Amino acid sequence: MGSHATECGAWPSGPEDLAPRKIEGLPDDRGYQYYWGYNRMTTLDGLFCAGDACGANPHKFSSGSFTEGRLAGKSAVLYVMDHSDEKVEVDKAQVDSLIAKVMEPLERYQKGKYSVVTGPSYMHPIDPTKMYWKQGLFRLQKIMDECAGGWSNYYMTNEVMLNRGLELLQFLKEDFLNYAAAQDWHELMRVWELWHRILAAEAVVRHMLFRKETRWPGYYVRADYPALDDENWHVFVNSRYDAKTGQWELWKVPVIHIIEFP
Numbered sequence: 073m074g075s076h077a078t079e080c081g082a083w084p085s086g087p088e089d090l091a092p093r094k095i096e097g098l099p100d101d102r103g104y105q106y107y108w109g110y111n112r113m114t115t116l117d118g119l120f121c122a123g124d125a126c127g128a129n130p131h132k133f134s135s136g137s138f139t140e141g142r143l144a145g146k147s148a149v150l151y152v153m154d155h156s157d158e159k160v161e162v163d164k165a166q167v168d169s170l171i172a173k174v175m176e177p178l179e180r181y182q183k184g185k186y187s188v189v190t191g192p193s194y195m196h197p198i199d200p201t202k203m204y205w206k207q208g209l210f211r212l213q214k215i216m217d218e219c220a221g222g223w224s225n226y227y228m229t230n231e232v233m234l235n236r237g238l239e240l241l242q243f244l245k246e247d248f249l250n251y252a253a254a255q256d257w258h259e260l261m262r263v264w265e266l267w268h269r270i271l272a273a274e275a276v277v278r279h280m281l282f283r284k285e286t287r288w289p290g291y292y293v294r295a296d297y298p299a300l301d302d303e304n305w306h307v308f309v310n311s312r313y314d315a316k317t318g319q320w321e322l323w324k325v326p327v328i329h330i331i332e333f334p
């Protein structure tokens with residue numbers, strides 16, 4: 073929930089009138105910069121975000137989110153107008169392979185529906201060869217609660233727990249790819265929602281692991297770094313996931329105060 077408190081979300085370009093231009097000493101990569109032409113455009117060309125989807129800006133709440141939505145919408149229209157003569161070429165083979173991937177859980181259920189041990193179809197059957205979305209969701213919630221500063225640990229975690237969380241998330245990802253099954257379209261949507269939640273959860277854990285301090289104790293405490301450390305951590309932490317290699321990259325970006333309060 074980026075806009076309410078945690079500042080998490082996509083890293084977009086700032087507005088033309090206020091965003092700092094190129095900062096000396098920082099790479100040209102958009103992940104290190106503050107402005108690249110279209111307000112609220114993420115580091116991906118043509119992808120815009122607002123509200124909870126948009127990072128580096130807490131306490132927007134509902135009114136800030138919809139105001140930002142208006143800004144992002146106007147900016148996206150501008151982008152479309154500026155690029156109206158571009159032709160979009162769709163790679164049919166890539167589309168077909170994505171469709172096959174998305175449908176896999178439905179096929180897995182159909183192929184193996186006679187291995188269901190017990191349970192009516194409107195609930196989640198007991199089945200050693202498949203993972204249904206709710207089972208995966210409960211497993212994800214347990215991992216995040218116990219390892220990533222959930223309520224059952226009094227919102228506390230540390231490096232050992234976070235690394236254990238990453239290990240368990242990896243097992244969950246492997247099980248998802250091999251066993252995720254859906255009985256109908258609704259469950260298919262739930263299954264992919266689960267996958268996106270798993271990726272978001274992994275991003276959260278990796279960011280908590282990277283930030284070696286406790287910034288807002290009300291949200292979570294790193295028991296191994298229980299104090300605020302402005303000298304080293306008055307920064308944003310940006311990250312990038314490489315879907316091809318499965319690797320994450322994390323780095324610090326300075327917080328630049330555009331408005332100075334007296």
Ligand SMILES: Cc1cc2nc3c(=O)[nH]c(=O)nc-3n(C[C@H](O)[C@H](O)[C@H](O)COP(=O)(O)OP(=O)(O)OC[C@H]3O[C@@H](n4cnc5c(N)ncnc54)[C@H](O)[C@@H]3O)c2cc1C
Pocket residue numbers: 073075076122123124125132133134135137138
């Ligand atoms: C417990 C809680 C209390 C809060 N209290 C307050 C408060 O008192 N005052 C206040 O101002 N703010 C409050 N907020 C914050 C505020 O609700 C949010 O910041 C704001 O609603 C964010 O708006 P949004 O449009 O960015 O995201 P959302 O309102 O989350 O909208 C995102 C929408 O996208 C949909 N969606 C997701 N994935 C897909 C997909 N693949 N395809 C299509 N649609 C999709 C979702 O279903 C959702 O409707 C609170 C938030 C929470 C969680």
